[in-house]
Amino acid sequence: MKLIHIFIPALLTFLLVACGGSPSVKTSEPTKPTEVSKAKKSGGYYLDDGPGENPPANLEATPDAIPRIEPLMVRANKPYSALGNYYTPMTEFQPYKKRGVASWYGKRYHGQKTSIGEVYDMYGMTGAHPILPLPSYVRVTNPENQKTVIVRINDRGPFHSDRLIDLSYAASYKLGLSGKGSGIVDVEAIDARKYVQNTSLSTPPNTAAVDDSTSVKIEPLKSADAPAARNISDAAAKSLNQEKRNPIAMPGSFVQVGAFKSSENAELLARKITGDNLVENMPINNWYNQGIYRVRIGPYANRAMAELAAEKVKKALGLNTYIIDQP
Numbered sequence: 325m326k327l328i329h330i331f332i333p334a335l336l337t338f339l340l341v342a343c344g345g346s347p348s349v350k351t352s353e354p355t356k357p358t359e360v361s362k363a364k365k366s367g368g369y370y371l372d373d374g375p376g377e378n379p380p381a382n383l384e385a386t387p388d389a390i391p392r393i394e395p396l397m398v399r400a401n402k403p404y405s406a407l408g409n410y411y412t413p414m415t416e417f418q419p420y421k422k423r424g425v426a427s428w429y430g431k432r433y434h435g436q437k438t439s440i441g442e443v444y445d446m447y448g449m450t451g452a453h454p455i456l457p458l459p460s461y462v463r464v465t466n467p468e469n470q471k472t473v474i475v476r477i478n479d480r481g482p483f484h485s486d487r488l489i490d491l492s493y494a495a496s497y498k499l500g501l502s503g504k505g506s507g508i509v510d511v512e513a514i515d516a517r518k519y520v521q522n523t524s525l526s527t528p529p530n531t532a533a534v535d536d537s538t539s540v541k542i543e544p545l546k547s548a549d550a551p552a553a554r555n556i557s558d559a560a561a562k563s564l565n566q567e568k569r570n571p572i573a574m575p576g577s578f579v580q581v582g583a584f585k586s587s588e589n590a591e592l593l594a595r596k597i598t599g600d601n602l603v604e605n606m607p608i609n610n611w612y613n614q615g616i617y618r619v620r621i622g623p624y625a626n627r628a629m630a631e632l633a634a635e636k637v638k639k640a641l642g643l644n645t646y647i648i649d650q651p
Contacts, residue, residue, distance in 0.1 A: 349390060374415045380447055386494045387644060388474040389449040391461040406483040413455045420456065420513035424488025426464065428496035428507040438479035452479035452490040461514040466499040473498050481594040532606040576623025577630035578647040581637050583618045590617035602637050623650065
């Protein structure tokens with residue numbers, strides 16, 4: 325009898341456990357990140373993302389990325405999957421123009437590495453795209469206000485079907501999208517080879533020298549690359565001879581701190597930087613190309629060191645600086 329009293333409760337316990345077992349889980353379905361709740365929504369920011377607490381002044385004046393010819397990162401342009409979707413990136417330039425939703429990412433990813441190993445700067449002019457080549461350049465236009473920027477694509481994303489491109493905070497700010505969190509844009513790929521060729525043949529609008537109170541378009545460093553020509557004019561011969569006297573292009577990262585029509589003004593700026601001890605044991609060169617003298621500091625061993633030097637010069641002299649990576 326005692327045995328029956330023990331056996332019956334044990335049997336009931338077993339049946340209850342069998343009927344109330346753990347539910348099955350689809351391991352093949354990726355876990356999606358949780359969106360921030362509407363109650364905690366602050367401008368539509370994702371998770372704990374958002375603008376930095378102390379953004380730089382005059383973000384509207386942040387210079388656009390300047391297209392240049394760069395080798396593609398092989399490992400960053402291989403087919404991949406994300407959030408259950410498969411993507412096949414482009415491995416060469418192709419015409420691309422599309423309208424869609426742009427979002428932006430800020431402090432949550434600031435300082436982290438992008439898909440090509442560069443450090444993400446939310447105040448730089450960069451972007452992320454699922455399939456465009458890495459790195460590459462695109463022109464992004466806000467059709468609502470016709471504002472346009474050029475950004476360098478150096479990361480992958482967004483991976484949501486309703487979004488076309490992720491922009492840095494600075495790019496979204498210039499387009500008038502930062503307050504809304506997202507918005508409709510037109511994205512058009514830029515052929516860097518044609519861009520560089522066009523800027524080297526003629527000076528585009530709004531690219532006068534610094535001593536005319538505007539900036540110039542930046543071209544890749546060149547040493548003696550001017551083509552030989554028949555019946556060359558005296559002015560062209562002078563330009564060619566000057567380019568041949570340029571320093572040999574060394575690999576590394578350079579800081580461009582000024583561009584002038586006058587070589588004297590370029591030399592004055594170089595002496596000012598040296599006299600104020602703004603750079604330590606680093607050459608300051610006066611590069612000449614297509615009628616413009618460019619003052620460049622370097623080469624630095626990596627882009628991070630160049631960025632530190634650029635920030636120091638910018639704070640001391642109030643100049644716009646640019647980083648140029650010479651392969």
